[in-house]
Each structure stands twice: as structure tokens, then as C-alpha cells.
Amino acid sequence: MLQLTNLTKKYNDTTVVNNISLNVKRGEIFGLLGPNGAGKSTTVSMISTVLTPTSGSITIDNKFLREKPIEIKKIMGIVPQDLALYQALSAKENLEFFGSLYGLSGKKLKNRTNEVLEIIELQDKKNQDVAEFSGGMKRRVNIGVALMNDPKLLILDEPT
Ligand SMILES: Nc1ncnc2c1ncn2[C@@H]1O[C@H](COP(=O)(O)OP(=O)(O)OP(=O)(O)O)[C@@H](O)[C@H]1O
Numbered sequence: 001m002l003q004l005t006n007l008t009k010k011y012n013d014t015t016v017v018n019n020i021s022l023n024v025k026r027g028e029i030f031g032l033l034g035p036n037g038a039g040k041s042t043t044v045s046m047i048s049t050v051l052t053p054t055s056g057s058i059t060i061d062n063k064f065l066r067e068k069p070i071e072i073k074k075i076m077g078i079v080p081q082d083l084a085l086y087q088a089l090s091a092k093e094n095l096e097f098f099g100s101l102y103g104l105s106g107k108k109l110k111n112r113t114n115e116v117l118e119i120i121e122l123q124d125k126k127n128q129d130v131a132e133f134s135g136g137m138k139r140r141v142n143i144g145v146a147l148m149n150d151p152k153l154l155i156l157d158e159p160t
């Protein structure tokens with residue numbers, strides 16, 4: 001499902017991701033562990049196309065990410081380390097907004113929003129502004145956002 005081959009990221013002369021290779025199979029849950037500053041988030045940023053690798057390659061669903069970035073992004077969900085939500089929108093509105101960016105609309109968007117609200121167990125608080133949520137509740141919404149497109153590959157950076 002996900003294959004990293006000799007992946008490296010350098011900032012000038014500083015190497016922050018050094019030649020990593022790994023293979024995650026379909027259905028597998030893979031944990032990437034390392035101390036602070038090890039390069040985990042940098043790796044996630046390269047997988048999510050926010051950063052371009054200095055060298056090496058990323059293959060997702062048997063396609064090279066650099067060749068098919070848009071196609072691949074449609075089947076990926078990313079939960080970033082830092083929350084990325086609209087505080088002045090409710091949980092439901094955040095899910096609907098990000099779902100619409102994935103091309104969902106009408107009944108499909110409504111149904112998927114309801115399904116995701118069930119998964120993240122926030123049905124009863126769906127109309128409350130995210131600004132009024134606890135840290136863990138905000139995290140749930142952020143995970144929900146990444147589930148809106150029913151991704152084949154879900155990447156969570158510090159999901160706890
Ligand atoms: N824009 C940048 N320019 C230069 N160095 C950077 C930049 N962004 C990150 N780094 C460096 O890259 C290294 C890896 O950072 P990264 O955020 O990937 O670590 P991490 O494993 O996710 O750590 P944490 O567990 O603290 O989240 C760090 O030494 C950091 O200072």
C-alpha cells in the first residue's frame with residue numbers, strides 16, 4: 001500500500017530524514033517511532049506532498065507519488081500533528097467543509113458526515129463550535145476530517 005525507498009530530506013547540509021525504506025501492506029497498521037526531531041513529521045509531510053523529498057521515492061497503491069499526486073491524494077487521509085480545524089465552525093460543519101474539498105456533495109456528503117460523526121462518537125455534539133471542544137474532542141474531529149473520503153491509506157501524526 002505504502003512503500004518508501006531510500007527516502008531522504010535535507011535542509012541545506014542538514015539531513016533530517018536519512019535514507020529510510022519501509023513497506024506497509026494493505027490492511028496493516030504500521031507505527032513509526034522515534035525521539036523528538038527524528039524526522040517522523042517530515043516523513044509524513046513528504047507522503048502528503050507538502051514537502052518534496054531530496055532523494056528517494058514514495059509509492060502508494062502501486063503508483064509513484066511524484067507521477068500521480070492528485071490521483072493518490074484522493075485515496076489518502078492525513079491527520080496532521082497540529083490541529084487543522086476551523087474553530088468557529090461546528091464539528092459537523094468542519095466535516096462538511098473538508099468533505100466538500102474532496103468532491104463530496106448533496107446526499108453523499110450528508111451521509112458520509114453522519115457516518116463519520118458515528119465513528120468519532122460526536123453525534124450528540126455535532127452542532128457545537130469546535131472552539132468549545134476539549135483537546136481530545138478536537139483531535140476526534142481532526143481524525144474525522146481525514147476519514148471523510150473513506151481513504152485507503154490513513155496517516156496519523158501523533159494521533160493520541
Ligand atoms: N523547515 C525546516 N528547516 C530546517 N530544519 C527543519 C525544518 N523543519 C523541520 N526541521 C528539522 O527536522 C528535524 C525533524 O523534525 P520533525 O518535525 O520531522 O521531527 P519529529 O520526528 O516529527 O519530531 P516530534 O516527535 O517532536 O514531532 C528536526 O531536527 C527539525 O528541527
Ligand SMILES: [Mg+2]
Pocket residue numbers: 040041042081157
Ligand atoms: Mg512530529
